[in-house]
Amino acid sequence: DQQVKQNSPSLSVQEGRISILNCDYTNSMFDYFLWYKKYPAEGPTFLISISSIKDKNEDGRFTVFLNKSAKHLSLHIVPSQPGDSAVYFCAAGESGTYKYIFGTGTRLKVLA
Amino acid sequence: EAGVAQSPRYKIIEKRQSVAFWCNPISGHATLYWYQQILGQGPKLLIQFQNNGVVDDSQLPKDRFSAERLKGVDSTLKIQPAKLEDSAVYLCASSLDPTPRAFFGQGTRLTVV
Numbered sequence: 001d002q003q004v005k006q007n008s009p010s011l012s013v014q015e016g017r018i019s020i021l022n023c024d025y026t027n028s029m030f031d032y033f034l035w036y037k038k039y040p041a042e043g044p045t046f047l048i049s050i051s052s053i054k055d056k057n058e059d060g061r062f063t064v065f066l067n068k069s070a071k072h073l074s075l076h077i078v079p080s081q082p083g084d085s086a087v088y089f090c091a092a093g094e095s096g097t098y099k100y101i102f103g104t105g106t107r108l109k110v111l112a
Numbered sequence: 113e114a115g116v117a118q119s120p121r122y123k124i125i126e127k128r129q130s131v132a133f134w135c136n137p138i139s140g141h142a143t144l145y146w147y148q149q150i151l152g153q154g155p156k157l158l159i160q161f162q163n164n165g166v167v168d169d170s171q172l173p174k175d176r177f178s179a180e181r182l183k184g185v186d187s188t189l190k191i192q193p194a195k196l197e198d199s200a201v202y203l204c205a206s207s208l209d210p211t212p213r214a215f216f217g218q219g220t221r222l223t224v225v
Contacts, residue, residue: 003175004154032212043203043216044155045117089154098143098212102154 003027004092006103014111019077021106028069032095033063035075038087038105047088048075051095053090080110114138116217118204123222130192133220137185137206145214146179146189147203155203161187162209194224196222 005024006076013019023033028041036044038100050057050073055065057064063076077084093100117136125131131205137144147155158177159169159187163184172179176195181187191198205214 006154034212036216041218043205043218044217046213049213091154093212095212097168098207098209098214099157099160100212100214102147102156104154105151 002104003030004090004101004103006090006106007073008106009060010016011106012053012109012111013080014075015082016079017112019075019080019084021075021077021088021090021108023073023075023092023103024071025073025092025093025101027070027101029094030092030101030102033064033066034091034100035062036065036089036091037084038089044089077108080108082110082112084108085110091108116204116206116215118202118217118220121218122221122223124225125194127196127224128193129168130190131194131222132188133202133204133222135187135189135204135217137204138208138215141206141208141215142184142220143207143209143214144181144205145205146187146192149201149203149219154157158189187220191222194222196224198222199224203225220221 034049035047038044091100144161145159149155160167161181201219205216207214
């Protein structure tokens with residue numbers, strides 16, 4: 001039973017355009033969500049997070065949107081840059097437990 | 113600030129052999145995690161330590177996997193005996209409570225042949 005799903009294994013976007021990565025979850029107890037970025041041969045690095053008390057969090061070019069009723073979150077990257085090419089994982093869990101379930105990842109390729 | 117250190121980076125062993133991975137978390141981070149990432153999948157939590165106590169090991173195959181965190185700092189993850197399906201990247205991560213943001217090491221890529 002996959003509690004966190006990223007249904008798009010890959011995404012290609014032109015440089016300068018918007019990248020939208022999606023994530024769905026099934027567990028209604030989840031109240032904290034994170035996005036990680038992973039380059040080849042490196043460990044994931046934290047990108048941005050959001051708690052369920054908010055529906056949007058922004059950090060520079062990165063914005064995460066949370067739709068609790070739909071159990072859906074998305075990561076927007078504007079404008080996309082070639083250096084953003086990586087695998088993006090969303091993770092969800094209950095705050096306070098520090099136990100997070102990861103999705104399967106979406107490989108983003110930003111074309112110059 | 114030094115990151116999470118893991119060794120070795122790569123390991124190839126035959127099935128039924130044993131293997132151990134080492135992790136040194138970021139100084140001061142009380143929480144330490146071991147994840148298994150099989151090719152094409154997201155990281156799966158194997159075990160979570162708070163200082164030197166186990167918080168969650170519900171997904172650790174305890175018949176073959178073991179982990180310890182002595183003195184609440186370094187940690188080792190052992191597999192004995194290894195199976196073909198254990199081929200994966202083993203990631204160590206640490207976090208500074210109470211934030212849920214975890215810092216990951218580069219991982220150890222294990223190939224069981």
